[in-house]
Amino acid sequence: MTPVGTSPELADRVLGGWLGRIAGNMLGKPVEQGDLWTRDRIDRYLRQAAALPLTDYLPEPTDEADGFELRPEWRSCVRGRIHGSCRDDDVDYAILGLDLLEAHGFAFSTEQVGDRWLLRLPYLQTFTAERAAYRNLANGLKPPLTATYDNPYQEWIGALIRADIYGWTCPGAPRRAAALARRDAVLSHSGNGVYGAMWAAALISAAFTAAGVRHAVDQALTVIPPSSRLARTVRRVVSLHGARMTWEDTLSTVAGETAGLGWIHTVPNAAVLTAGLLYGDGDFTRTITLTVRGGLDTDSNGATAGSVAGVLTGAEAIPAQWKDPLEDTVRSAVFGFDGVRISELAERTVRLVDSA
Numbered sequence: 121m122t123p124v125g126t127s128p129e130l131a132d133r134v135l136g137g138w139l140g141r142i143a144g145n146m147l148g149k150p151v152e153q154g155d156l157w158t159r160d161r162i163d164r165y166l167r168q169a170a171a172l173p174l175t176d177y178l179p180e181p182t183d184e185a186d187g188f189e190l191r192p193e194w195r196s197c198v199r200g201r202i203h204g205s206c207r208d209d210d211v212d213y214a215i216l217g218l219d220l221l222e223a224h225g226f227a228f229s230t231e232q233v234g235d236r237w238l239l240r241l242p243y244l245q246t247f248t249a250e251r252a253a254y255r256n257l258a259n260g261l262k263p264p265l266t267a268t269y270d271n272p273y274q275e276w277i278g279a280l281i282r283a284d285i286y287g288w289t290c291p292g293a294p295r296r297a298a299a300l301a302r303r304d305a306v307l308s309h310s311g312n313g314v315y316g317a318m319w320a321a322a323l324i325s326a327a328f329t330a331a332g333v334r335h336a337v338d339q340a341l342t343v344i345p346p347s348s349r350l351a352r353t354v355r356r357v358v359s360l361h362g363a364r365m366t367w368e369d370t371l372s373t374v375a376g377e378t379a380g381l382g383w384i385h386t387v388p389n390a391a392v393l394t395a396g397l398l399y400g401d402g403d404f405t406r407t408i409t410l411t412v413r414g415g416l417d418t419d420s421n422g423a424t425a426g427s428v429a430g431v432l433t434g435a436e437a438i439p440a441q442w443k444d445p446l447e448d449t450v451r452s453a454v455f456g457f458d459g460v461r462i463s464e465l466a467e468r469t470v471r472l473v474d475s476a
Contacts, residue, residue: 130291130473132434133328135466137288138214140430141423142450142462143442144408145210146202148418150178150194154383159371159415161188166413174409176441177202199441204449207458209245210281210423215454216240217285217304218465221472226289226300230263233307245453248384249273253308267308276384279305280316281420284427287324289472294322298343315344316386319354320424327431333397334358336428353378353387357394367399371414383416392416396425404429404438435466 151157151165165188166172169179177199181188190198197206205211220228220236234257237246246254252271261269268274283301290297301321305314319340326339337358344351353374360370371392378388392414400407404426411425412418430438450465452458 127470127474129434130328131466131470132436133291133431134288134469134473135435135463136430136433136438137284137324137427138430138462138466138469139435139438139443139446140404140408140426140428141214141284142205142211142426142446143438144411144422144424144426144429145208145419146197146205146422146446147177147408147426148412148420148422149197149206149208150190151412151415152191152417152419154416154418157415157418159368159413162413162415162418164188174413175405177445199445202445204447205451205462207451207453208419209247209250209453210420211450212241212245212452212454213282214284215450215452215457215460215465217282218468218472219454219457220304221285221289222468226476228303230303230307233304234263234266237307240455242453242455247278248276249278249308249313264306264310267306267310271308273313273384274308274310275313275316275386276309276382277313277316277386277389277417277420279309279313280320280386280389281423283317283321284324284424285469286321287327287427288431288469289476290321290325291328291473292325294325294339295343297321297325312348312350312386315348315350316390318343319350319390324424324427324431327428333400333402333428333432336432337394337397349387350390353391354394357391357398361395361398367395367410370395370399389416389421393421393425396421397428400425400429402429402432404433404442408442 171179180198224232253266256266286297286300298318298321301317305317322343323340326336330336374391396411400410407429408422408426412422448462450460
């Protein structure tokens with residue numbers, strides 16, 4: 121492990137994480153419907169638009185009647201139309217986590233996570249496990265019952281997308297990051313849903329100090345039970361990559377082995393994310409584009425891949441086509457944060473690191 125670095129370097133890496141998360145989310149948002157937008161369908165869309173290899177945000181449809189119907193939000197998140205980020209829960213939860221740590225510090229409780237949701241987050245901007253937990257909170261239930269009562273989504277990807285802030289604020293301390301992410305995740309998730317959050321937080325934390333992507337992935341695996349389905353699936357992707365299988369064949373192999381879990385479950389999405397990181401090999405553009413082309417929950421996977429890649433490279437090294445259209449501005453459903461500057465969010469995150 122190498123040192124975290126000087127304060128200016130840390131600030132650049134944290135800003136890289138925020139920019140990467142937002143850019144990756146925007147890249148994947150137009151095709152976020154994994155049962156429709158399969159890996160093959162995404163690539164057929166890109167070929168038709170002469171956009172392979174993909175090096176920028178998705179192109180807009182050449183003809184809306186051509187059978188490739190993007191999500192309704194596509195007009196504000198395709199290349200040439202982006203003016204600041206779209207609102208999305210993948211970014212809202214990073215902001216909400218920042219607000220939580222500013223309000224309660226690193227000793228926050230799971231109950232306090234729920235209190236911030238009720239205070240800052242509109243119910244209709246929550247989905248799946250988060251909506252079930254929010255409803256349970258409003259009905260007076262306490263954690264961990266909020267995660268398990270009438271909640272069929274306990275192992276879906278929602279807790280994983282909330283984990284970045286714990287990685288950014290614990291640079292080079294993956295076990296600490298994972299412990300914080302677990303305390304947040306058990307509000308709404310169990311089993312692999314919780315492990316996914318721990319793994320993602322550790323992965324982002326490790327990216328600050330690891331010698332490369334593979335080392336960060338290996339570090340992240342140490343914080344979750346080795347016998348869990350999540351750990352076994354991530355190791356499987358690592359093994360196939362190490363055997364020099366192609367990216368396409370790796371994803372096809374693992375898709376067969378995780379079939380039936382659904383496109384929002386943590387495990388198959390972690391496989392797509394791991395493959396994007398390993399085959400992207402530290403290159404920001406290649407990492408997020410491969411991850412989104414991998415399908416499933418494209419905006420969530422793109423966001424986490426962008427966060428890891430952004431931390432690895434730092435903000436300065438992220439190519440301009442990803443940063444400039446964001447105009448340093450975030451749209452958010454979190455009360456009090458709509459229109460906030462990305463640079464401000466990063467500065468506030470670094471202040472938390474300095475206060476830890």
